[in-house]
Amino acid sequence: MKLNKHFAVAALALAAAVPAAQAHEFWLLPSSTVLSSPGYITIDAAVSNDIFYFNYRPLGIRDNLSITAADGSKVEPESMVQGKLRTVFDANLQAAGTYRLAIANASMMASWKEGGETKRWRGPQAEMADKVPAKADELTIRESVSRLETFVTVGRPTDVKPTGQGLELVPVTHPNDLYEGSPAVFTFVVDGKPAAGIEVEMIRAGTRYRDQLEKITLTTNADGQISHTWQHPGMYYLKAGVTGKSETMENVERRLSYVTTLEVLAQ
């Protein structure tokens, strides 16, 4: 009984962490992004107040993690451990090319009034028709699509193609080919189409050892692109988000978010 109570508290706390997302960053931190021979990497995954410091909660990973090789084949994560402050897993990268390690989520949230009572539902879009009335008082529906990912290359970098769902970064400059002093260009796409006016934030690791965040804020141009010349090498956290009306569903607000970790190497 005591154990159950503990679980209930933990579940509540995790649920609370979601609306407070503005205050916390979700991230993946790979042990290496460039490999000269096949082998294991290990990845930390956490939700924290400061990027790349384990100071809040582990990232909950269930069936939403995919590790995809250059040929589209999947690699299963190994030795997954969820600690108090971080989740850790290993990945055995045996093929040449670029791997994409991604945690993708898509869900619908609805609330409405039924006989004076507020009803709420959250779940996949496919189940919505069964669970949510088509017409109801104060019906609001929100779609949320998020992608949290990082890239690791064995040998020569290979193309990264968009999945076509939600907000994504499409490399013009390969994410494993970033260097201090060199410009990088990325395209942001929504459902595979270049998206103008998307705000993109980047923060370099090591904030504990400096006074200012030194956040870089850029907005995608008419072609959906941002261009940036890296002033410092290091691990970078990149976040982008956009809200708007769904084009496929009536009266549905969409919230799209994208986070990636990029390593910028020294010259």
Place this chain on the structure above:
Amino acid sequence: MHKPLFLAVGLLAASSAFAAGIEVEIELPRIDVSDYRRPYVAAWLERPDNSVAANLAVWYDVKMRNAEGAKWLKDMRLWWRRTGRDLEQPVDGVTAATRNPGVHKLSFTEGQVPLGKLAAGEYRLVVEASREHGGREVVTVPLQWPPASATRNEVRGEHELGTIAVQLKP
């Protein structure tokens, strides 16, 4: 059957005697630390636009079990970016075992592996060294090809490399 082969060998020898060449000296300094490991070293020729004209040498731990030595090739990060990641290791006539401290003389002849044929123009010899438990250094020596006369040009490294010299013979 034998005669034409002899002739061909004779021609090859004759042509190489007249072919221009590059001699490279790579000095690996003696570094007095208890956990010294011989450095990984790469030497290549590149054009002003950073494209690689020739991979001259890559010294790494070629003998490690299961090609484990290749794991740290990326630590020669400039070489890895310029050309290393595009190559299938080991590269014949280019990759070799790591070397002891001292001066190592390498001789390259135009038209032969690994130098090949060089178009006239500006080049630079780049030598990069990366050492386990130690640091990394890149030394660059500019050169003009083909050389009008015999020249020697050298640049001194400060940490992981000693004097890097390029001698050109027309």
